[in-house]
Structures are given as C-alpha cells and as structure tokens.
C-alpha cells in the first residue's frame with residue numbers, strides 16, 4: 102500500500118512539474134487557438150452567409166432562380182473546398198500580406214482560415230436554409246413578403262436550430278485547420294505540440310495539447326447541442 | 334372579381350393548364366375540383382402570381398395579373414389571403430407571431446398590429462392559445478391560425494388550397510363552418526381547391542372541374558350533382574354494394590321533392606315492392622338533398638320508370654358493374 106501510494110505521489114509530482122514548466126506556453130497557445138478559431142469562425146460565417154444568400158436566391162428552386170450566377174458560385178465554392186488548407190495558406194500569402202499588412206503571425210492566419218472556411222460555411226448555411234419547409238416560404242410570399250423579408254423574417258429564424266449545429270461543426274473544423282497554422286507562425290496548440298512535443302521530444306507537451314484540444318471540441322459541440330435544444 | 338380567359342400555363346414543355354375560361358363573381362364560393370395532378374394548385378397560384386402563365390389572361394379586380402410590377406403583385410397578394418393543406422405556419426413561433434407576420438411584412442405599427450391580431454384570434458376562437466407554440470396545436474387549431482393569418486391584411490378574396498384535406502371529418506366541418514361565417518361577415522369571395530366532394534357540396538356555389546389541366550365542367554353545384562356527367566361520376570365514388578338481380582335505380586332528390594316521401598308514395602301508387610339498397614342525405618350549400626338507390630324486380634321495372642318519368646324525378650339505371 103505505501104509503495105503504491107508513493108509511486109502515485111511521484112507520478113502526480115511529475116505531472117505537476119511538467120505542467121508548471123510549460124504552463125505559460127500552454128496558456129499562450131490556448132489563447133492563440135481560441136483567438137484564431139473564434140475570429141475566423143465569425144468572419145467565415147459572415148462571408149459564408151452572404152454567399153449562401155446568393156446561392157439560396159439564385160438556386161434552382163430559389164426566390165429568383167439564375168442558373169449562371171448559381172453555377173459560378175457553386176463551382177467557386179467546390180474549387181476552394183478542394184484545395185488542401187496547407188496549400189491555400191501558401192498560395193494566398195501575397196493576398197494575406199496585402200490585406201493584413203503581414204503574412205506571418207496569429208492575426209495574419211485568420212485570413213487563410215477565413216478563406217478556407219467561408220465556402221464550407223456557405224455550404225452549411227445553404228443546407229440549413231434548404232431544410233426550411235417550402236410551404237412556409239410560399240406562405241410568406243403569398244402575403245406579399247419581399248425576397249429580403251422572406252430570407253430574414255422567415256428562412257433565417259426557421260433555420261436557426263440547424264444553423265447553430267452547423268456553426269459548431271464549422272468551429273470544430275476551423276480548430277483542426279488552425280493546428281496547421283504554425284507553418285506561418287500562427288502559433289496555437291497545434292504549433293506548440295509540433296515545436297516542443299514533436300521536434301524536441303517533449304511528449305508531455307503533446308499530451309497537454311491534445312487534452313486541451315479534446316476539451317475545446319467538447320465545449321464547442323455541447324454548446325451547439327445545448328443551444329439547438331433551446332431553440333427547437 | 335376574377336376573369337380568366339384562354340388561360341395557358343406550362344412548366345417547360347409540359348402544359349399544365351389549357352384553354353380555361355371562367356369568371357368568379359364577388360361573394361361566391363367557387364370550387365375547383367379534380368384528381369391529383371389536375372392542375373388545381375397551379376391554377377390557384379396563378380391567381381396571386383406565385384406562378385406566371387404563358388397564354389391568355391387572368392384579371393383580378395380588373396387588373397391583368399401578368400402585367401403587374403413588383404408593387405402591383407405585392408398589393409394583389411395583400412388583397413388575396415391564402416390558406417394551405419399543411420397550414421404552412423412558422424413552427425418555431427407562437428400563434429400570435431404567426432398571425433402577426435403579414436402585418437409585420439406590411440410594416441403595421443406594433444400597437445395596431447397587436448390590436449388586429451387579438452381581434453383575429455377572437456374571430457377564429459383561439460384567444461386563449463395566443464402565446465402557445467403552433468407545434469403543440471391540433472390540426473384544426475393550426476388551420477384556424479392559418480385562417481387568422483390569411484385574414485390579417487383584410488383581403489377580399491380567400492384562396493384555399495385543400496384547406497381541410499389534412500383534417501378529420503368532424504374538424505373539417507368546424508373549419509368549413511368557420512369559413513362560411515367569415516365569408517358572410519367579411520363579405521369575402523372564396524376559391525376552394527379540393528378533392529373532397531363533401532366540402533364542395535357543403536360550401537361551393539359553383540364548381541370548375543379540372544382534368545389534365547382542361548375544363549371538364551363548369552356550373553352550379555346542384556346541377557353538377559343532380560345530373561352528373563360521366564366525368565363528375567368518376568369523382569363521386571359511392572360504396573354501396575348493389576343487390577344482384579333486378580334493376581338498381583338511383584334517384585336524386587332535388588330541393589322541391591326531398592321533403593316529401595317519394596318512395597312510399599310511389600310504392601302505394603304502383604302497388605309494387607322494392608328493396609332499398611342505400612342512400613345518402615347530404616347538406617348542399619343551403620339545404621338538404623340526397624339520393625336513394627332502390628332495387629326493382631324486372632317485372633315492375635317499366636311501371637316504375639314510367640312513374641319516375643312522369644313525376645319528373647332525376648334518376649338513372651345503374652349498371653351492375655358500378
């Protein structure tokens with residue numbers, strides 16, 4: 102019994118020591134990740150929403166079908182989505198530099214993250230909008246609602262529960278992307294795990310990062326689920 | 334109120350409505366009946382410009398629908414409320430907000446909106462459910478919300494697309510009664526698309542029978558059912574098992590005769606016996622009519638037919654197959 106207890110205490114001390122050693126790095130990385138993910142989620146939602154509104158309006162059964170516009174956006178969205186994120190970061194580096202003033206750093210990374218995620222967001226939002234009962238949309242139109250009113254007063258509120266779940270999916274995807282952002286000095290948990298955990302063989306750092314990432318995913322998903330239940 | 338001439342409508346190369354000509358008068362209940370896919374909903378949607386048409390003309394209150402601009406269409410839709418088979422309510426909102434929606438679309442001030450919504454809920458008998466979510470309502474209650482919403486902008490025409498098809502018979506009757514009361518008190522013109530014969534008989538003054546997008550009959554409801562054409566007959570299914578042997582005769586009772594006991598009088602006058610196969614008394618728009626099927630032995634057939642002829646009754650000899 103005492104022997105067991107001793108090894109347990111020793112293990113605990115080791116964990117504590119490892120934690121204290123990298124605490125500052127870890128929190129710095131966690132903050133960077135949260136910052137990158139939340140900013141790029143918001144931005145990609147904004148752009149994705151605009152794209153989705155155009156797609157919904159011009160789509161085959163939209164409020165004002167326009168095959169040419171719809172197909173162009175549809176193709177652009179598919180094209181952007183088929184580029185691996187790591188390639189995208191490098192490919193749009195000049196654009197990033199132009200817009201953000203620098204191509205390197207956490208804030209600069211928000212640009213490629215947004216560009217990578219906006220088409221995905223557009224698809225998710227389009228999907229949620231398409232789920233809205235066609236009859237409800239028709240009813241709105243039959244009372245003289247304009248296209249704008251139909252989208253914002255009927256489709257958006259009706260699609261809200263599905264949208265919330267999809268936003269969680271989007272944020273989790275961006276969490277995954279953000280781990281690759283280290284390449285351009287984006288920092289974050291993925292970067293920390295790579296620099297210290299992989300390159301310098303500090304396995305405990307990798308484990309801490311993984312634990313934090315798991316917690317983040319859980320938090321995002323359960324928030325999404327909770328809001329979904331509230332909104333339904 | 335609505336004037337349709339030579340109307341043609343197609344989806345791509347498929348013609349869905351062709352060569353339709355009729356007028357709908359102010360204050361009447363106009364029924365559009367026909368099998369599934371006949372083009373009933375499409376016709377209704379042409380009235381309020383939810384669909385365009387390729388040929389002919391639809392004039393609503395004197396204005397050509399196809400010639401209306403955006404504002405014109407908006408005004409047209411304000412003047413035509415619409416109710417639906419599946420109610421088409423916003424599931425996440427409560428009764429009040431659903432009824433308030435058309436008023437919001439038209440930027441009615443909040444206070445005025447509230448007053449109007451409460452008035453409408455009172456009209457359809459849902460005052461106590463105002464703040465319940467529509468998800469939790471029964472079908473009949475949902476349709477009441479639909480009716481209140483359709484009336485929100487004080488339209489002069491009410492378009493009903495299978496408004497009672499998703500309801501059980503008893504609820505159907507209460508909804509029809511509500512519609513009838515509303516029509517009287519608000520001086521509405523109602524256009525009812527339906528495939529339910531009970532609804533037509535009970536509500537409609539006149540009927541348009543559509544099949545394959547073409548007019549198969551147009552006229553007063555009574556005439557339709559008292560002297561049905563073969564097209565109409567296929568729509569009036571009846572489920573009587575006919576007695577084999579002898580001859581089955583269906584007699585229709587128009588207004589003047591239904592109260593008198595035709596059958597017993599005939600039996601006495603001719604001194605013949607016959608079996609009653611079945612019958613139905615139905616409520617037409619404003620009174621009770623019906624038909625009766627009797628089975629007559631072949632030896633008496635001629636006598637009976639002569640009697641019926643003489644008394645100017647509506648009747649038909651039913652073939653055994655039917």
Ligand SMILES: Nc1ncnc2c1ncn2[C@@H]1O[C@H](COP(=O)(O)OP(=O)(O)OP(=O)(O)O)[C@@H](O)[C@H]1O
Pocket residue numbers: 344349367368369370371372373374375376528
């Ligand atoms: N948007 C559309 N595009 C192409 N075809 C359509 C469209 N809407 C309806 N149709 C076709 O037009 C025809 C008439 O349809 P409509 O919905 O008017 O029939 P209906 O008489 O209302 O039938 P139901 O009793 O089933 O409601 C059908 O053959 C249908 O397939």
Ligand SMILES: [Mg+2]
Pocket residue numbers: 373374375494495
């Ligand atoms: Mg229909």
